[in-house]
Amino acid sequence: MYSEEEKKKIEAEYREWKEKVFLKNFEKLPPRLGRFSTVSDMEMPEMCTPLDIASLDYERDLGFPGCYPFTRGVQPTMYRGRLWTMRQFAGFGTCFDTNKRYKYLLENGQTGLSVAFHYPTLMGYDSDHPRSRGEVGKCGVAIDSLEDMEVLFDGIPLDKVTTSMTINGPASVLLAMYIVVAEKQGVRQDQIGGTIQNDILKEYIAQKSWIFPPEPSMRLIVNTIEYCTKYVPKWNTISISGYHIREAGSTAVQELAFTIADGIGYVQAGVDAGLDVDSFAKRLSYFFNAHIDFFEEIAKYRAARRMWAKIMKNRFGAKKEESWKLRFHTQTAGCTLTAQQPFNNVVRTTIEAMAAVLGGTQSLHTNSMDETLALPTEQAVTVALRTQQILAEESGIANVIDPLAGSYFVEYLTNRMEEEAFRYINKIDEMGGIIKAIEAGYPQREISDAAYHYQRQLEKGEKVVVGVNKYVMKEDIRIPLLKIGEEVEEAQRERLRKLRQKRDNNKVQKCLKDLKGAATTNENLMYYILDCVRSYCTLGEIMGTLREVFGEYKDPGII
């Protein structure tokens, strides 16, 4: 963007300033810290100049919103056309409890739903399974069968509201349940919109809610992609997630790199299964974390869009523009919240949400202040939702598209995030791809190392968390907490007992038998799972049947 002559002039002036002014000033007052680094411990320059982005080419590297390489955003009008979707992740207790919370959120201006399932559902067990002891309704809503799903969405029009479901191992089953609930509401499957997380690779890497080994898991994912491409065209088939990678302790670069490496893994699996890349790529979406380091996060989102556009166009030869676009959901970082002085969490969440918006997110979840202690109360979740509404409608940050573009620092950092993330991706390619890398424990170990490094920095006071290792107060933390009693488990067991009594058990057995048979062939299992769901087979029965064929993945337990 500058001529050689101009660059030389700036360089000379910069050198002079640094020696004679900047460093000289430290003789009187030394720097506050020995090192200035991001929360990911990436060392930062004291400031940036045009020299730091000397090779930046506007059209090649930034372009316009809605145009390749989408650094400035995937939609041409961004938030002028439509604000991001405000989507609070919610689920607790029984389907009745959560249905009430959804209606409350929708009445208060939330624009999409996001389902949190309890652990037994995530792991493919029914609420009455011995392994579900103590877990029912605790971390999310208990869903055991179509019957529960019907209650969950009772009175919520599925042709108007889109729903994201955080579900991975059993994603195909929950998608099938959602399709059938819509059907019962009179809504066709080509009218419904939403997302299943369906991202098993990051489960092995970070979130650790897996069921089957990688190969059958990837097959189920390809089955859902194939099915949705044909019949549920508005459904996002995978939400390729960095969120959990970051929460597990990765750096920002690792989050970016491992998530995109997972994305490459899925596209490759689709292509290997004989699908045309342009037929399914547009329905892949991303999900990133919004951590506390403001600029590092903004740069991460901008770099992610540019990287994915290049990968889809050049590596996979996708022809359609829609296939090049990285659309993403963001959630503020749960791991930055503190149990100490919990009201401070509102401030942290605001900063993180601002980064997500300035980074061009398509939808956003803001955490509630009480989430290090329990699932959020209605009062806490209202403040979290209001935070988004204040950002959207009071702060003015949604007026101008990609307002930080052209900042020497933001462009420098965007480039650096991209370069460092591609270095990881190249290494994973050399290892034979992401599945091989996971089997070797590579991303898991990198993340563990980063988590331990950060913890040590905290202990030494090199990184500060207000209220935890600095500005500590003696306090009696008393904020109202949501409690999930053991009666939820009782109620859910009772519902299951009644269901198993009243349904047509011959039909159930036949459906499960057919599913088992199909699992040993190459057939698409979605059709069989839909039949099972319609006959009120439980989630545990369906996943149990598949476990018999596919086996289970076991934690390698890498410290």
Added chain:
Amino acid sequence: MAKVVRILMAKPGLDGHDRGVKVVARALRDAGFEVIYTGLHQTPEMIVNTAIQEDVDCIGLSIMSGAHNVLMPAVINLLKEKGADDILVFGGGIIPDDDFEFLYKSGVKKIFTPGTKIQEIVDWVKENVKPH
């Protein structure tokens, strides 16, 4: 040479949050203890069997899912049943203050919550756990 304290770090239940347990495991190992990590998704039976087989002096249970009031006492009761209740149990995770009393009464020796310095855990183990 003095016997070294052996610790089993364990993740009971279905919860997959293992950042905390791994950080604590590493720190205890760096502090000179012998640390065994079970990996995720363990039943109380699996944990107690491993503890006995590995002849550990204490077990650290990490639970983020809210199932602590069921799973922590389950581990302690099994240890008693098998005559291994000389193995001391401590725990950590997202555990509301209101549940402390119940857990201590059930036999959990110490609960650590978010924001705890790792050194605090190391010091507690040094002070309270003696090798068999």
